[in-house]
Amino acid sequence: MKTIGIITNSDKDINFEFTKLVAGKIIELGGRVLMPHASASKLEFNVEALDETEIYSKAEGVLCLGGDGTYLKVARNAYTANVPILGINLGTLGFLTEIEKSDIDAALESILNDRYTIEERMMLETVIYSKSEVIAKDIALNDVVISRGELSRILHVKTYINNVFAESYPGDGIIVSSPTGSTAYSLSAGGPIVEPDLDIIIVTPICPHILYSRPFITAAERLVKVVVDENYQHSAMVTIDGQNGYEVKGGYSIEVKKAPCSVKMIKVANKNFFKILRSKFYMRGETFKDEI
Incomplete structure (x- = not known):
């Protein structure tokens, strides 16, 4: 790989310190x-x-x-051109942007010398309906979040799998996430941790006002439909990857399924998913020794 694009979040890279380092190293290596x-x-x-x-x-x-937000923004553009991406972490947690500042030189040498692999991650295709009218279409790498609007009112939603009723959730809303998104908002809401190369869809309620409510997992081939209760008198929001937001009302439905496209991620090190998980979440970036 010799021709490399660089997209920088200027709020994270003050004075473009790391951008200059990255660009200079690529040119030095003949890129x-x-x-x-x-x-x-x-x-x-x-x-x-x-x-x-x-x-x-x-x-x-x-x-x-930048951070994971920057990565999601870039991913939503990169998949349309079928171009692979790699994130350099200038944020805090950086689960998607897995290359740390100290690893930049080694990562660039691997890329410029074609010592890398490409990992594909499934995306979610979302269609929002008002009755039979299509209001919006979008694509997510992490998640689709249906949540209450500005007023602190319980949002009632019904979920369906392949148009078969699954469960009704009163609460703050619901998250439909991909395996990649299992370590994002879904995790904070009590959802399961899922290896990112699996083909499944995760449905996680947000602060459900019900005693027996639990997240559930369904096959990627299923259609997940979330319907806002018709009697809901206030506006709610559908947020795609934390990037795009759409206002919805009572009676609107949101259909989510596996997208026909995927995001291609550049992998320069054979890092075990659970090792990354321990480093990024359990130890918040601290160093640790692998246990035997």
């Missing part, structure tokens, strides 16, 4: 750097400045510098 015009102008050396949409179509791979 070609593509960057958006605004970011390219911050560098003291020349890189190819393009519109951001052009970067995804012309790059062999894209590096994003």
Whole structure:
């Protein structure tokens, strides 16, 4: 891989300190750097400045510098161009952006010398309906969240699997997530941890006002439908990957299923999922020794 795009969250990389380091290292290793015009102008050396949409179509791979939010934003653009991505963590937790600052040089050497693998992650296709009218369509890598609006009112939703009634949840809402999203909002709401290369869909209620409520898992081939109770008099929100939001009302339905597309992730190290989990969550980034 020689032609590499760089997308930077300027709020995370003050003065583009790490962007300069990454771009300079790629050029040093004989690579070609593509960057958006605004970011390219911050560098003291020349890189190819393009519109951001052009970067995804012309790059062999894209590096994003920031946190997991930055990664999700880039992923939602990269999948349409079928270009693989790698995240460099400039945030706090950085579960998706798994390359730490100290590992940048080694990661870039692996990429430029074609010592990497590509891992595909399933995405979720979402369609929002008002009766039979399509209100919106979107794609998520992590999750689709149906939640109450600004007023602190219990939101009543009904869930269906392949149009068969599954359960009704009164509470703050519901999360429909992919395996990749199992370690995001779903985890905070009490959902299960799932290995990211599986093909399943996770449904997790948010603060359910009911004693026996539990998250559940269904096959990726199923259609998950969430219906906002018709008697709900207030607006609710559908949030896709924390990036896009859509207002919904009583009677609206949200259909979620496995998308026909996927996100391609660049892997430069054979890191075990559970080792990453211990480091990122249980020990919050602290070093630890593997147990035998």
